[in-house]
Amino acid sequence: MGTNATMQCETMSLLSPPGMSYFDSKKKRKLAKIYQALSSDPIDVATLRCMAIGEGGLLTDEIRCKVWPKLLSINTDDLPPLPGKELREDNKDFQQVLLDVRRSLRRFPPGMPDDQREGLQEDLIDIILHVLKRNPQLHYYQGYHDIVVTILLVVGDRLATALVEKLSTHHLRAFMNPTMDSTKHILNYLMPIIDQMNPEVHDFMQSAEVGTIFALSWLITWFGHVLSDLRHVVRLYDFFLACHPLMPIYFAAVIPQDLPYETLISRAGDLFVQFPPSRLAREAAQQQAERTAASAFKDLELASGQQRRDAVLRQCFRKWPRGEERTKSILAKPRMPRTRTNRFAKLAVMGLAVMGLTVAAAVARSALEWAPKFELQIFP
Template identity: 55%
Template sequence: MKRFKRKKEKASFGECRNGSVSREQDCGRKQKLAEIHQALISDPVDIENLRKAAASKGGLLTDEVRRKVWPKLLNINVYKLPHKPGRDVRKNHKDYNQVVLDVRRSLKRFPEGMPATERGVLQEKLIDIMLEVLKQNPQLYYYQGYHDVAVSLLLVVGERMAIAMLDTLSKFHLRDFMDPTMDRTKHILNYLMPILEQVDPELHDFMIRAEVGTIFALSWLITWFGHVLSEFKHTLRLYDFFLASHPLMPIYLAATIVLHREKEVKQTECDMAMVHHLLSRIPQDLPYELLIGRAQDLFEQYPPSLLAKQAALQSHKSLCISTFPAFQLSTLHQRPDSVLQRLTRAPGTTVSRRGLEAALSRGRPWGKGNRMVKMAVWGLSATLGAAVFAVAQTAMDWGPEVLLQLF
C-alpha cells in the first residue's frame, strides 16, 4: 500500500511533464508567476526578466500582476504617487472641452455591463487624470486618442497610479504624438513601409501603387491599438508587450498585421479607397501571440537604426527614440516594493547591503492563518523548484489574491 501511495505522489509531481496540454499550461502559468515574483523581489529588481515575462506568451497573465509589474517597467515608485487632482484642475484648461467630448464618446472602452453610475464616476476620473498630466507638463499637447491610453491604465491600476504611468508614458513612449504638429507622428508612421519593403517587396509595391499611405495605422499607433480592439483582454496583452518594449514596437506590430493579411490586400482592387477601407478595419480574431513574436523578430532583423538610414526617416528627429536609451537605463536600479515600503516608513534611515540581504532571507513571519498557504507553497516547490520559496517569503506583500493563483 505504501509503495502504491508513493507512486501516486510521484505521478502527481510529474503531471506537468506527462499530463494533458491544459495541465501543462497550468504548470507553465504557475512557473511564470513564480519567476515574475522572483524578479520583483530581487534587489535591484530584475527588470530584464520582467520585460521578458511581459513580452512572452500570455504576457503578465492577470491585472493583479500588472499592478505590480507595470510600475516597475516605467520606473515608478509606488510609495511616491501623485495626489489625486484638485478641484481646480479643470479651471481654465485649454484642452478641457475637447477632453470632455472624447471621454463622453468613450462608452465602448468600459467593460460591458458596467452600471452607468460607476462608469460615470470613472469617466470623471479619466478627465481629471489627463488634465492633471497636461497641467504638470505644459510642453505637451493633447491629442484625440490619448484618452484611449489613459482609460486602459485607469481600469487596471486605479487613479493615482494611472496619473504616474500616464505622466511617464507622455514624456517618453507617447512623446512624439504630443507635439503641436503631427510631424513626428508622421515620422513614426514612416517606418511602416520600409519594414514591409524588407519583408515582402511585392506587397510593398502593391501598396505604393495603390497610394494608400500609412494613415490607416494612425489610430493603432497613437492609442496602442486600444481604440480598435473590442476585447479589453487583447488590449491589455498588447500593453504588456509595449510597456516592455522599444517605443517603436507598435509600428512593428502594425507591420506584422499588414503582412498577416497579405493575401487579402493583394486580392483587393489596387485602389487607394479600397485598400484603405480594408486595412483600417482591423480583424478581431487576430493570432496575437503569433503576431507579437513576429514583431519581435522583425525588430531584431530590421532595427530602427537600419530603417532610419532611408532619407524619408531623417527629416524629423524622434524624441521617443532619442530619449529611450536613457529611460531604459534608469529602470535598471529599482528597489523591490518591500524595501521601498520599509524605507518610506522610516525616512532618513539607511539599510546596509548585508542587512538588506538578511531581511530578504527572513521574509515575513507566517501566522496561523497562513499555514495552509505555506504548506501549498512547499508542495508546489517540489514541481516548480526553489523559485517558489522566494514567492512565499514575500507573499503577504503581494496579497492573497495573487498568491492563490499559484495553487
C-alpha cells in the same frame, strides 16, 4: 508597492474578465518567475521585461499593477496625490477632453454599472488634465484618452496618474508635440518594415499610393481604440511597455496577416530585432522620428538605470521557438516586379487597410470606428 496602491490595484483588477482561475504548469512557472523577479533585491527588471514580452504577457491585472510601474521605473511608495477638479477651470483642453471621454463608452467593460463607469470617466478627465498641467510642453491629441482609459481600468486612478505621466514624457512624447510632424515621420517607418516582411505587398501598396494614414489610429492609441476586447489591449500594453517606444509601428506592419494573436506579437518582435529603428531610418530617409522617440527612450533608460530594453528584447526573442528561422523565412521572400495599378487597385488597397482590422478582428475582434482630427479631417 505602497499599501493604498496595492489595494486599489486589487480592486481595479476585478473589472477585467476573470479567465485565469486555472493555470496550467507553464503559466504557474511563469508566475513563479515573475514573483521571484519582483522579490529580488534589486528587482530583476530584465526578467520582468521578458515575462511581459513572452507568450501570454503578464497574465493578470493584479500582476500588471505590480509590474507595469517597475517597467517604467516608478516608485509606488511615493505616488503623487490624486488630481483635483480645479484643473478644469480655464483649461484650454478641457472641452476637447470632455468630448472625447464622453465618446468612450465602449472602452468600459460591458455590464459595468453606470455610476461606476461615470466615476471612472471623471477620473479619466482629471488624470489627463493633471498630466497636461504638470507638463506644459505636452499637447493633447485625440486618441490619447484611449491609452489613459486602458491604464486606468487596470491600475486605478492614483497609480494611473503616475504611469500616464511617465509614458507621456517618454513613449508617447512624439505624439504630443505642437504639430503632427513627428507622428507622420514615425508612420513613414511602416513601409520599410512591410518591405522587409513582404516585398510584394509593399510594392503593391506603393504603386497604389495608399500611404500610411490608415495606421494612424493604431499607432497613437496603441491599438486601444480599435481592439474591442480589453484582454487583447492589455496584452499588447505588456508588450509595448517592455519594448522600445517604436514597437507599435512594427506591430502595425504585421496586423494584415491571418495569424494567431501571440504569433503577431512574436513576429513584430522578430522584425524589430532584425530591422532596428536605426536601419529603418536610413531606408525611410526620415531621421527625425528616430531622434524624437529614441531620445526620449534613452532618457528613460538613464532614469531607470536598468538593462536596455532593446537588448532585453533581443535576448527574449532568441529564446522564443523558431524565432530566428521564422525571421529568415520572412526575409527570404523574393522581390516581386513592380506592377502598374489604377484607381480600382487603389480602392482595393484601401480595403486592405480596413481588412487589416478585419483580419485582426478574426484574431482580436477589432473594429474601426474612430475619426481623429488629422490635418483636413481625412477620416469621414
